[in-house]
Amino acid sequence: MREDGDGKMNLVLYGDRQPELRETLVRALAAYGGVQYFGGGGLMRDPSGGPAEHYLYCVREPLRIGMENTVVVFDSDRAEDIQYLPGGCPCIVDAGDAAALSYLKSVGHAAVCCGTSAKDTLCVSSMDYGNAVVSVQRELPTLAGTVVEPGDIPLRLKKPCEPFGMLAASAALLLSGLAVTDGFAF
Numbered sequence: 001m002r003e004d005g006d007g008k009m010n011l012v013l014y015g016d017r018q019p020e021l022r023e024t025l026v027r028a029l030a031a032y033g034g035v036q037y038f039g040g041g042g043l044m045r046d047p048s049g050g051p052a053e054h055y056l057y058c059v060r061e062p063l064r065i066g067m068e069n070t071v072v073v074f075d076s077d078r079a080e081d082i083q084y085l086p087g088g089c090p091c092i093v094d095a096g097d098a099a100a101l102s103y104l105k106s107v108g109h110a111a112v113c114c115g116t117s118a119k120d121t122l123c124v125s126s127m128d129y130g131n132a133v134v135s136v137q138r139e140l141p142t143l144a145g146t147v148v149e150p151g152d153i154p155l156r157l158k159k160p161c162e163p164f165g166m167l168a169a170s171a172a173l174l175l176s177g178l179a180v181t182d183g184f185a186f
Helices: 019-031 098-106 163-175
Strands: 009-014 035-039 042-045 054-059 070-074 091-094 111-115 122-128 131-136 151-156
Touching: 009 019, 009 163, 019 035, 019 054, 019 163, 070 163, 091 098, 091 163, 098 111, 111 163, 122 163, 131 163, 151 163
Parallel strands: 009 054, 009 070, 035 054, 070 091, 091 111, 111 122
Antiparallel strands: 035 042, 122 131, 131 151
C-alpha cells in the first residue's frame, strides 16, 4: 500500500563490494511491487510474474543520473567517479563509507546514512535470526515529498542478511512511499 505517488522507483546500486547486497535489494523490491533489474551481464525479472514497480540498475562504471524517482545505494570505493546526481536524489550510504560521505558532503548532497549510531538516519536496534527492528531516527522525505516519521519498523527476514543490506533495503522501500503498517518482510 502506497502513501504517495505511484510508487515506481529507479534504484541504482553503485558498486559491488558486498555481493549479497544486490540479492537483498532484489528480494525486498520483489516483495513490494516487483522488480526488474539489470546487472551481472543480464536483464532479469523477479519470478513473481506481475508488472514491475521497481527498476534496479547494478553498475560499477562512473555514474551519471538524470532520471526522476531515482535512489542511489553506494557500495563502491569510487564515489569521486560520480559525474552527476540531480538535487533531491536520495543517496543511501553505509555509515562507515567515508569516501561516499565525503563526496556527498563536498557536493552539498544529503545522505541517508545507515549504521549503528544515533547519528545515522536508519540503524538496527535489534536483530536475531529471522527478525530485526530498524529504527528510523529522523524524518525521511520520500520521493513524492511526504515524510516518514521517526519510529521502529519490525522486519521478518526470509534469509539472513548483513546489517547494511537490511538497512538499505528498508530505506529504499520507505523512500518509494511504501506505507509501513506491520513492518516489512523480505
